[in-house]
Amino acid sequence: AQKVTQAQTEISVVEKEDVTLDCVYETRDTTYYLFWYKQPPSGELVFLIRRNSFDEQNEISGRYSWNFQKSTSSFNFTITASQVVDSAVYFCALSDRSSGDKLTFGTGTRLAVRP
Amino acid sequence: KAGVTQTPRYLIKTRGQQVTLSCSPISGHRSVSWYQQTPGQGLQFLFEYFSETQRNKGNFPGRFSGRQFSNSRSEMNVSTLELGDSALYLCASSTGTSGSPNEQFFGPGTRLTVL
Numbered sequence: 243a244q245k246v247t248q249a250q251t252e253i254s255v256v257e258k259e260d261v262t263l264d265c266v267y268e269t270r271d272t273t274y275y276l277f278w279y280k281q282p283p284s285g286e287l288v289f290l291i292r293r294n295s296f297d298e299q300n301e302i303s304g305r306y307s308w309n310f311q312k313s314t315s316s317f318n319f320t321i322t323a324s325q326v327v328d329s330a331v332y333f334c335a336l337s338d339r340s341s342g343d344k345l346t347f348g349t350g351t352r353l354a355v356r357p
Numbered sequence: 358k359a360g361v362t363q364t365p366r367y368l369i370k371t372r373g374q375q376v377t378l379s380c381s382p383i384s385g386h387r388s389v390s391w392y393q394q395t396p397g398q399g400l401q402f403l404f405e406y407f408s409e410t411q412r413n414k415g416n417f418p419g420r421f422s423g424r425q426f427s428n429s430r431s432e433m434n435v436s437t438l439e440l441g442d443s444a445l446y447l448c449a450s451s452t453g454t455s456g457s458p459n460e461q462f463f464g465p466g467t468r469l470t471v472l
Contacts, residue, residue: 275458285445287463333400337458343390343451344413345461347400 244269246336248348255324256356263319263351265334271295274338276310276317277345281331293317324355359384361450361464369470375436378467380448382429388412388453389431390461391423394445403446406431407453435469443471 245268255261267276278290291301293310301308305322321328331352335345362381370376382389390413391403402415406425423433429450435442445466451459 279463285447285466285468287447287449289460289462292458292460335400341458342413342455343388343405343453343458343461344402344415345390345392345400345458346402349399 244336244338244341244346246334246346246348248334248351250351251349252352252354254354254356257326258323259355260320260322261324261353261355263321263332263334263353265317265319265348267315267317267334267336269336269338271338271340274336277335277337278308278317278319279333279335279347281333281350283330287333290319321353324353326355326357329353329355361448361462363446363448363464363467365467366465367468367470369472370438371472372438372440374438375434376438376469377432377434378446378448378469380431380433380450380464382431382448382450383462386450386452386462387429388451388459389425389429390449390451391431391433392447392449393417394447394466395441395443400447403433438471440471442469444469 247266274295279287307320309318331350333350334348364379388407390405394400405413409425420436425431447466448464449461451461
């Protein structure tokens with residue numbers, strides 16, 4: 243069975259602080275994909291990144307970076323120099339070979355960035 | 358390129374009624390997935406349609422059904438509404454290519470309130 247755990251329910255930071263959102267996953271498959279989505283107040287889920295289980299290279303995109311560690315089944319997301327516009331709910335999700343496009347989501351982390 | 362559109366955006370129904378929600382995927386996308394988002398259960402997969410056929414299904418009662426048309430537009434129907442069906446219903450589209458999970462693009466959602 244698949245499971246995604248986001249233990250941090252809410253995080254509040256002051257603008258320009260760095261913040262890391264944690265994600266721990268469980269799957270029996272050796273082939274799987276991990277995702278991060280952002281959900282602003284408008285409700286639409288915005289795709290941020292997809293990473294497959296064979297690629298443990300960390301990725302950086304502007305102020306965003308992702309740390310994938312298979313040894314600890316974690317896929318953490320760091321925002322550097324946070325901005326007010328980063329305020330949203332962030333979801334980590336998992337899909338494995340047996341589930342196709344079906345995503346199993348974590349419960350989300352609500353990030354509030356204060357000016 | 359137009360994004361995923363969902364209609365209506367907001368809906369109020371009473372218990373026992375039925376409701377139909379519509380989703381138009383991104384042009385060229387053949388797969389449409391539906392998710393239910395509630396404060397208590399989070400984001401849960403309902404079903405996926407590809408080329409007018411249901412390809413994957415979540416654990417929801419038979420009151421929840423869907424279909425896909427030849428132009429890839431999809432509808433989901435909920436019959437005999439219950440209070441617990443109040444939720445944000447999100448639709449996602451992808452190319453649907455088999456072999457590995459595809460990047461999914463989400464619509465803004467339909468917020469259903471059951472009174």
